[in-house]
Amino acid sequence: MSVAPWHEEHWMRLQSRRERGALPHALLLCGPEGLGKRDFMQRFVRGLLCERPQQGDACGQCRSCLLYAAGTHPDVVNITFGVRKDGVQRGEIVVDQIRDLSSRLSMASQFGGWQIAIIDPADAMNAASANALLKTLEEPSPNTMLILLADAPWRLPQTIRSRTQRIEFHLPAHEQALAWLQSEGVKDPGAALEAAGGNPGLARNWSREGALARRQEVRKDLAALAGGRGETMEVVRRWLDDEPAQRLWFAAQAVADESRLRASAGSGPLSSNLHTEALGDWYLAANRTRDALRGPLRGDLLLLELLASWR
CATH class of the missing domain: 3.40.50.300 (P-loop containing nucleotide triphosphate hydrolases)
Incomplete structure (x- = not known):
């Protein structure tokens, strides 16, 4: 081991x-x-x-x-x-x-x-x-x-x-995490580590499971919904059928990036119409929804409420 x-x-x-x-x-x-x-x-x-x-x-x-x-x-x-x-x-x-x-x-x-x-x-x-x-x-x-x-x-x-x-157990230093991921044979360890929020164990597992492609799909879904091009219920069904908790992690991460880029560059790739404070509220709501998925409430209703508020 x-x-x-x-x-x-x-x-x-x-x-x-x-x-x-x-x-x-x-x-x-x-x-x-x-x-x-x-x-x-x-x-x-x-x-x-x-x-x-x-x-x-x-x-x-x-x-x-x-x-x-x-x-x-x-x-x-x-x-x-x-x-x-x-x-x-x-x-x-x-x-x-x-x-x-x-x-x-x-x-x-x-x-x-x-x-x-x-x-x-x-x-x-x-x-x-x-x-x-x-x-x-x-x-x-x-x-x-x-x-x-x-x-x-x-x-x-x-x-x-x-x-x-x-x-x-705390997240290790970035360099130590990268070196460990390289020793584990992870392709593009930098991207995997960024997706996992600096967590090398998640980065390794998610890289092997194809989670980086899922992360890009989540960002495309959010951008489409923000632009009025996507069907909310169709996105809910896809998210619920394939790692919904992980998708919510990626969604919160994407919105945090959106807020950060808006502060520095004036706009972000998701092109959300939510104001800065509302972006922060949605980020918190995404994390609460991820936590609530472990409880008795219906996952489709939880995701529908969250994504409807995003659109």
């Missing part, structure tokens, strides 16, 4: 605490999607469970390593979205899952080492499940490690955040 260079500082700090026997009982790994939080977590957990680790990294050959790779290690619990009685996947982590986890962690480790519970995404816990987790955080069992992963840690209650050791 390729190790991201912006992980190194966090990795060294954790390994130093491990060598001193001073690891925290709960970690919160947070930061934007695409920076490799989950890769970092997997590397750390494998090393923690390994019978013959080398400088914190797992050997990959011992019993613990083989069981973990197979997803059957008895001392690892993964909590994520469950399934309702009707077979539909839940959109949140519920209190019964956390109660079951607490009961499991109250028992001794089967291998006599660490017991590790991973909650991902932790910011999907509802209020009841977050409250249920507090007792486990306040009264941890010996040799128990709770690892919470969150793209949006502000959604977690302060009571949870204050009881975990926070490891926050």
